[in-house]
Amino acid sequence: MLVVMRMDASPDQIDGVVRRVESHGLKASPIAGAQRTAVGITGNLGVVEPGLFESLPGVLEVIQVSHPYKLVSREFHAEDTILEVGDVKIGGRDLLIIAGPCSVESYEQTLRIAETVKASGAHLLRGGAFKPRTSPYSFQGLGREGLKILARVREVTGLPVVTEALDIDVLDDVAEVADIVQIGARNMQNYTLLRRAGQCGRPILLKRGMNATVTEWLLAAEYILDQGNEQVILCERGIRTFADHTRSTLDVAAIPAVKQISHLPVIADPSHAAGQRDKVIPLARAAVAVGADGLMVEVHDEPDEALSDGNQALLPGQFVELMEEIRLLASVLDRQVPSQASQRSL
């Protein structure tokens, strides 16, 4: 932490800051500049807040230097974390492709789409049983019935399943069925849910909140790791900005930014960012090109009849096209889209 003094701060005021620092068992290092003095603070900063110093006489501002995350950081864990879900490796050279409908609507619909995306090369099936909807009057998902459908579809197709745990009440049921438990963007700072996710024994797909900085996102992941679960996949899905040509603004730069700080894998969800079918493939390409470890995309074979988000779902033919483009990109980016050998053998 650095306390910047006003230009006209008196020696007494600087001393006042030093004394306050030392009274909290910390060390103060005044640095006299040409125009003003700053006081560096070192020691166990976990116990102090900037407010301790901001209101002292002569202080201009307080700058926080230390980064609050630990377990998610490369400074604590230098090597990339590579998760294994079935035969799928997440976070290494392989590009992970998760695809499926926005919502599980019926066994037939889910199975049909699962088979379609599997045939095109997807590694995991996505599908929401519990849906967070802005309006209470929108379709809220099939709930536990949806989980049962996902379990049956996995049995038939061999595709591992990602689905969202909307709250702590359903987390255990979701974790029983899901190969990866998703925490959605709206729940990124639902700390109770994060802690339970850290205890649920499943890999967690943690979406970035629409107004979360990279630091806040990593701290949300830290809640999960802090409970002993290091199996966390981050997912960039767009942030809220003034731009109105897409539903959210896909912040592709967050992907290399996170990978620089953290060892966790990061994938992208171009479907929710785009909000419109025709922007999904370009955004998917951009995410892979920037360095994402995979994609999660929505696919529906009858999007006009979908019960949620139909207009951002790729048609099956478009998903085939996406897979082809991603395989080509992977080939020049020193990555690969693995085939699903094991699942096929089922």
Add this chain to the structure above:
Amino acid sequence: MLVVMRMDASPDQIDGVVRRVESHGLKASPIAGAQRTAVGITGNLGVVEPGLFESLPGVLEVIQVSHPYKLVSREFHAEDTILEVGDVKIGGRDLLIIAGPCSVESYEQTLRIAETVKASGAHLLRGGAFKPRTSPYSFQGLGREGLKILARVREVTGLPVVTEALDIDVLDDVAEVADIVQIGARNMQNYTLLRRAGQCGRPILLKRGMNATVTEWLLAAEYILDQGNEQVILCERGIRTFADHTRSTLDVAAIPAVKQISHLPVIADPSHAAGQRDKVIPLARAAVAVGADGLMVEVHDEPDEALSDGNQALLPGQFVELMEEIRLLASVLDRQVPSQASQRSL
């Protein structure tokens, strides 16, 4: 809903849209303009999504016209809702003042501050027992112990209590103690929590999420009203923008915007918006002047020792000053800051 056709859309393409509309049991009204045609859609629009039409040939864009909220809307309930909490009326001419520490830290601290803010005219005591913290390593609140402290302090001071329910696990315990249950900004789209809040039998203070539009905020309230609980107070607490001189940007215009659409009372939290003590009073004045029905402010008598957010807490002397300024403002805004007759008589 309005489907806007491209300038070069053919009559067949316009017919295609009309047929699609009618196939969903809706009525289509084509409007031919100088340059392009638009097709108005009427009927029960709850069942259709824009995606139904966006991908049809010749369509330029689809514009949603109808507003999705109902129960919160003045179109359904024209008169201002006025809540009563003890002797306090919320939403009429009276200005509601909620004050207290960010966190309940101990019985002594909470009682001391409660007595201080009561003496200065606050109507309710705030204080967090369960604290949502960005970092897992920050103080997370005293939990149920904090609730007990709040209950004792209310008994002694007669001040009704507002405190946050962080998740559905603690909601019932919070509702047992709290006179008003707070749903925090990070939980504004925690729909399970909203629904339960709609069933808990207590008035709910619903903070605006940092990236929520007014529509999304009102729809979050709609979740609560939809469960039969019409006792909702909205609270503007700042949105996330690029501006870095305050922690959040207090969007004062949201207050008249909400009051125009909705009958629910709206208060403001200048403390979290400011993030710094010296901006709290000016923002409090602005919120009252713009038309807020009250304020929620943080007060601490030893902010440098506070376990959370000490640097945004007003000192007791500053809270006295705030109350004086608000009373003066109220006098010229045709409002009043009621005295706490009944509580004093305890």
Add this chain to the structure above:
Amino acid sequence: MLVVMRMDASPDQIDGVVRRVESHGLKASPIAGAQRTAVGITGNLGVVEPGLFESLPGVLEVIQVSHPYKLVSREFHAEDTILEVGDVKIGGRDLLIIAGPCSVESYEQTLRIAETVKASGAHLLRGGAFKPRTSPYSFQGLGREGLKILARVREVTGLPVVTEALDIDVLDDVAEVADIVQIGARNMQNYTLLRRAGQCGRPILLKRGMNATVTEWLLAAEYILDQGNEQVILCERGIRTFADHTRSTLDVAAIPAVKQISHLPVIADPSHAAGQRDKVIPLARAAVAVGADGLMVEVHDEPDEALSDGNQALLPGQFVELMEEIRLLASVLDRQVPSQASQRSL
């Protein structure tokens, strides 16, 4: 400037930073913390950019500490600057009210509105002769013809005039007529225009850019002061955010933030922030309550026929109401809305 080292930075890497600092004639002060070292840099930092150090081995990040503005700052000029335009004082206890149409449309319209707002107590007349319009097909203002109209209306009414200089070509002509020259939000970083404004011999009203931080806004003012013109009035007019219930988000907190750092007066433009007539008065009240030194509002007596921004113009009766509300607010905020003694005597 502070260079924060990685936790695993070697002593050699720290030395490397120190040597780089010293090679630029600056002083390096390493501060060893519990987990990492930071290197404070002092001296004439004007000559260095963070990039000098960011790419050195072992560096985690570089934090800029010093504030780049000087002349606008209270550290260089502690007392409030008070401008005098005719008999109007700007920046002291007096609240300045600028009112008038968005655009000068004709002599009759401008005179009529000028007389109306003068009768209600406005101190200056606003009115655009040169209009920045998003679309090339919108009305662009009467240009120099508009300036002549403003000059005639000033002669008749005695009201000093504020009007925008859209570019350096028209600046001199504007400065000849205008009592205060406005630099609009879109031109806040038009540095050539700012420099010329600093040489034009007139007070400058500098609107905040829609994406400008307070620091950038103050640096734009610094361009003007740096040319010897200390007569600058800042004007908050709303920033661009995701919020869609007003045209821009009036950032009221920017007003006390600027006044804390700078000695310059700050007013607010609630009309452009609101974008709708019915939000203008509440926002005007908020701006005055937060501490603005005045208001600039749009008034039109036939807003439906206005050639620009008619829907945000107050009707004359609403302006009377605004003035009454502001006078009442001023009375409890230790400010006053001065009467226009001198102009009336014309």
Add this chain to the structure above:
Amino acid sequence: MLVVMRMDASPDQIDGVVRRVESHGLKASPIAGAQRTAVGITGNLGVVEPGLFESLPGVLEVIQVSHPYKLVSREFHAEDTILEVGDVKIGGRDLLIIAGPCSVESYEQTLRIAETVKASGAHLLRGGAFKPRTSPYSFQGLGREGLKILARVREVTGLPVVTEALDIDVLDDVAEVADIVQIGARNMQNYTLLRRAGQCGRPILLKRGMNATVTEWLLAAEYILDQGNEQVILCERGIRTFADHTRSTLDVAAIPAVKQISHLPVIADPSHAAGQRDKVIPLARAAVAVGADGLMVEVHDEPDEALSDGNQALLPGQFVELMEEIRLLASVLDRQVPSQASQRSL
């Protein structure tokens, strides 16, 4: 335009809207829905503003339907515009690579970097002679001296030159030297400059303003086309958001969004978006993958000594790497990075 009535609007109020519409020579088409009526308006909407109807009794809101741009739109000009600058084609299958220093600092520096980027395959040289700087105390560019240097370097290297025209005073001089005249992000709504750019006889590179929607950006281009200059290249360079891990947030989705609406070529500037060297290459890849028609990147061989933005400049070796990666990407995206046959033959 669509006027949406309140649910409780009376038939008289609907009639009132219809009469107002017709009094302006427009046609009104009321559409009665289940809950409310909307009135479609057709005719020459250029003459009316929403405010005409917003304040009428019974009106809930007014929605603008028509798009204000024309010449930039695919509805007016369906085929991609392909510019030719020397032998370089911009906007077709070819990917355009513009590279060079942020600022022209000296003849030697500019020549050295120009030769370096040419050797690696750049098609045009960038380099600022006039620099827009946030602080008046930062290096402002060499001015006309810088233009002379660019002219000499072009003569020697054969590389066409892009450089910024900061204001209308220097536009003609810039246009005399530059093969492409750049309008910077801060000037995107400097309409006088845009109009003159439309008359200057040179292709224009128009950067997106940091707070500009796609519509506003296209309307800025419309100002240029409206003056008869159809040679416009758009450049996405990042928008301002709350995200703080890059200087601006590169809005890659804007590229396909613009290309869908407009026939103009769109390139990306990953250097200004990133603000840090190590994010430039990933963002460049993302921009090309999303569909950009080219890149503009900053390269410096002594970035630590650069007079501006040194920390975002690629080193020459990194630029080689970038070119290799872009060539590989082009090969799988059905695009190509053309070699500079003609220039080499000089």
